[in-house]
Amino acid sequence: MKDKMNRILSFLIVALTFVSCSEYQKALKSEDNAFKSKVAEAKFNDGKYKKALRLYEQVAPAFKGKPNAERMFYFYAKSYYETKQYYLAGYQFESFVASYPKSEKREEAAFLAAECYYKLSPVYSLDQTDTDKALGKLQKFIDTYPNSEYLPKANEYFKDLNEKLEKKAFEIAKQYHMLADYRYEYNVALKALENFIADYPGTPFKEEAMFYRLDSAYKMAMKSIPSKKEERLNYAKTTYTSLVKFRPETEYKEKADKILADIDKELQQYTNSN
Structure with missing residues (x-):
């Protein structure tokens, strides 16, 4: 009896699958856009996002600009999102927000649009154009929906992207x-490190950047022409002071103290000549 019930159940599952596939194939070939849209939503709800998307791509041009197509365009954008096509999903969500400003899904769509750009942001070592774009989208969302339920996540994404740019700059x-x-371009290195420290005052890389600044300033001073050497040695000494003031027990203390000793030794010649 149990085996018979299992066979019946298996038959029903196969039959339903066949009917479902037949309906999908029928929708693909149909000229009835309402039917296509209905089958597409059914596929979306079943988690068959690629199939849903294929149907939505067919009907979207016919529904564009029509007020009764709000539901369809939401699922259309969401289908791109679920299939990880974030460029297209971001575009469709932004289009949805612009086309349906009174929709109850507007806030969610605006957040998902910003999230798509966040997901497109590459690792810090690559070009960060998409990261800058994502930050702009997230900032716009945060400003537009300051009380949104999605705000904590938006702020988390914003912080994550800023940290990525910070690491890139460092x-x-x-x-x-x-x-x-x-290259003996200590002045270039020094300027880059100074800019980084000024631009990111709260960075976790500050201690390391301050030591590299000291090292660059010291080496530039030591290789300077006589007319600039004293001034540059004194500047290098101020970068040492800044480092130990910021972090008295810095992990670079031994190296920094050795550099300071060399600086003071070089400066003695100027003290003796005065």
Whole structure:
């Protein structure tokens, strides 16, 4: 009896699957856009996002600009989102927000649009154009919906992207410092590190950046022409003071103290000559 029930159940499942597939194939070939849209939503609700999207792509041009197409365009955008096509999803969500300003889904769509751009942001080592764009989209959402239920997530995304740009800026400044020994461009490295410290005062990389600034300032001073050497040595000494003031027990203390000793030794010649 149990085996018979299992066979009947299996038959029903196969039959339903066949009917569902037949309906989908019928919708693909149909000229009835309302039918296509209905089947597309059914596929979406079943988690068959690629199939739903294929149907939505067919009917979207016919519904564009029509006020009764709000539901269809929401699911259309969401289908792109669920299939991880974030460029297209972001565009469709933004289009939805613009087309249906009174929709109850407007706030969610605006957030999902911003989230799509967040997901397009690459790792910090690559070009950050999409990260800048995502920050702009998130800021717009935060300003437009300050009491949104999505605000905590939007702020989290915003913070994450800023930290990515911060790491990118630090790695660039650090690279200038690392290359300075080969190119003797200590002034370039120094400027990059100073800009980074000024632009990101609360950065977790501040201690490391301040030591690299000291190291670059010291090396630039030591290789300077006589007319500029004293001034640059004194500046290097101020960068040491800034470092130990910021972090008295810095992990770079031993190296920094050695640099300071070299600076003071060089400065003695100017003290003795005065």
